[in-house]
Amino acid sequence: MNNKTLKKYFPIFVLPTLIAFIIAFVIPFFMGIYLSFCKFTTITDAEWVGVKNYIYIFKQDEVFFMAMKRTVKFTILSVIIINLGAFALALLLTKKLHGTNIFRTIFFMPNLIGGIVLGYIWKETLDTITRKLFGYAFTYSGKNYGFWGLLVVVTWQLMGYMMIIYIAGIQNIPEDVVEAARIDGATPAQILFKITIPLVMPSITICLFLTMSNSFKLYDQNYALNGNSKDTRLLALDIYETIFGGNSSTYSEGRGQAKAVIFFLIVALITFVQLRLTRSKEVES
Amino acid sequence: MNDNEREQIEKLKAEESQYEGKREVGEIVEKRFGARASKLIADSVAVIILTLLAVAFMIPIAAVVMNSFKTKSALPAGKGKAFELINKDTYNGLNNYKDGMKAVGMTSAIKNSFLITIIAVIVLIFLTSMTAWYLVRVKTKMTSVIYYGFVFSMIVPFQMVMCSMSLLSYNLGLATIEGLVLLYVGFGAGMCVFMFSGFVKSIPLEIEEAAMIDGCNPIQTYFRVVLPMLKPIMVTVAILETMWIWNDYLLPKLTLPTDIKTIPIAIEACTGSHGVTEIGWLMAMLVIAIIPIVIFYLACQKHIIRGVAAGAVKG
Numbered sequence: 328m329n330n331k332t333l334k335k336y337f338p339i340f341v342l343p344t345l346i347a348f349i350i351a352f353v354i355p356f357f358m359g360i361y362l363s364f365c366k367f368t369t370i371t372d373a374e375w376v377g378v379k380n381y382i383y384i385f386k387q388d389e390v391f392f393m394a395m396k397r398t399v400k401f402t403i404l405s406v407i408i409i410n411l412g413a414f415a416l417a418l419l420l421t422k423k424l425h426g427t428n429i430f431r432t433i434f435f436m437p438n439l440i441g442g443i444v445l446g447y448i449w450k451e452t453l454d455t456i457t458r459k460l461f462g463y464a465f466t467y468s469g470k471n472y473g474f475w476g477l478l479v480v481v482t483w484q485l486m487g488y489m490m491i492i493y494i495a496g497i498q499n500i501p502e503d504v505v506e507a508a509r510i511d512g513a514t515p516a517q518i519l520f521k522i523t524i525p526l527v528m529p530s531i532t533i534c535l536f537l538t539m540s541n542s543f544k545l546y547d548q549n550y551a552l553n554g555n556s557k558d559t560r561l562l563a564l565d566i567y568e569t570i571f572g573g574n575s576s577t578y579s580e581g582r583g584q585a586k587a588v589i590f591f592l593i594v595a596l597i598t599f600v601q602l603r604l605t606r607s608k609e610v611e612s
Numbered sequence: 613m614n615d616n617e618r619e620q621i622e623k624l625k626a627e628e629s630q631y632e633g634k635r636e637v638g639e640i641v642e643k644r645f646g647a648r649a650s651k652l653i654a655d656s657v658a659v660i661i662l663t664l665l666a667v668a669f670m671i672p673i674a675a676v677v678m679n680s681f682k683t684k685s686a687l688p689a690g691k692g693k694a695f696e697l698i699n700k701d702t703y704n705g706l707n708n709y710k711d712g713m714k715a716v717g718m719t720s721a722i723k724n725s726f727l728i729t730i731i732a733v734i735v736l737i738f739l740t741s742m743t744a745w746y747l748v749r750v751k752t753k754m755t756s757v758i759y760y761g762f763v764f765s766m767i768v769p770f771q772m773v774m775c776s777m778s779l780l781s782y783n784l785g786l787a788t789i790e791g792l793v794l795l796y797v798g799f800g801a802g803m804c805v806f807m808f809s810g811f812v813k814s815i816p817l818e819i820e821e822a823a824m825i826d827g828c829n830p831i832q833t834y835f836r837v838v839l840p841m842l843k844p845i846m847v848t849v850a851i852l853e854t855m856w857i858w859n860d861y862l863l864p865k866l867t868l869p870t871d872i873k874t875i876p877i878a879i880e881a882c883t884g885s886h887g888v889t890e891i892g893w894l895m896a897m898l899v900i901a902i903i904p905i906v907i908f909y910l911a912c913q914k915h916i917i918r919g920v921a922a923g924a925v926k927g
Contacts, residue, residue, distance in 0.1 A: 334752075339742070344740055353761070362776060423664070431917075436906070439908070439916070448902075455693065495710065544769050
């Protein structure tokens, strides 16, 4: 009975959200798929060209593949560095040291600052450092400083976020388990590898995938730090530049949208793997 | 065993335990002092490392604050002078702040950012929590299709829809602040509905049924019974959405006309939009951009940290 009366209230409870959702997501999503098979500059002049955009990307678009390689390299490095750093910080900050709260506050803060602001905060600092150390500007295209600088900035930003998740995971470990191990004579290393790490495995999975998807989809920091240079572009920035950066006579919009579809498929695949992994873990425990 | 023997045995035991006690105490003292000393050393080393790291973490922000007070000649573009300490000659007072704010329209950008974030977050939470409750409580084919639609949208990166979204919003006349709020509600709905649904599922049905039997219609039931129970998850969702919308750069960049700026767009305008990067202005505007975030963070740090941990587990 509850169900039947409530059912009639669809227009009040669901419809407003649904309309916004359809305008902002559903239509653009399907239109995006359609447009990736078109040559267009606006909605009205779209002209069907079949898989031409995709063929062009796979056969001739080197910038895209360089960006793809760079993104994969960047993602792998940032996942490793950020998670090792964050886990180490979380271990230190769950030891009830003096000033734990202040440290936590400081390490987490960069997360709240948006990518664009973050990028510009670092740009001058990094420029000063590379000029002092190597004598070149940070954005000098002959060297790879831009890439490594981006890694520093993203580590600085995301480490605190992952640290919070690891801290929550470590604090959830029942104290008597650790105590029992200590009484039985386990060394700190044994406690870490045999107790702490296995018990925070769910947090580790979450953090690995969060860093992965954040690094893979990175745009703001990449743009603010490195500008739109072809030497430092990650995928998201390359997609943006292909769609909006070209002049309209080359009809690069369609190719950019096709890149976006490929990008979406990769992200969907990563998410699918993640879901499968977390699901199977849940069954085990 | 007679009493004599028993006495002797007890005597022996007492003696033994006395010795043992002494030996144990000695060992404990030794162990404790040793362990304490080594723990003290380890802890101090940890605190020192953490302090150094925290200082390193703050250096870029400190450099920005310092440089925001330097004169233009002390900050030549691309010469790498960010770490040179400020002195009497290079001190510029609040001029960078005054000139920068005027040049990039920071006052209206701050107003716009506040307006967009507050309205979008309130509308988003108000609407999506209602939707989530309905979708959980009414089980039909349609509601599950809608629910999975929302969940699906969470895995779609913005780049996939940004081109058609910007074309569409232009054609529909959504290139205004109101239009942007609508887009935020639509694009953010997926995660909000997902998080609220998870919470609604844990609320026992009996309370709502009792309210219904007492004569509440669904709207009364929702606002008087369900909504108050949703408060904790509402705080979490509000914080996550505030962080997203306040910092978002691409969506307003793509949809708003160039004369309506948000803070990230105004920041970008300090760099090279007229061919020259005004680093002093940029630094001053960065400081202004960080201040609201720091205040927000210090004011609701507990909620933010809890929200982040909770949001990560769900998302």
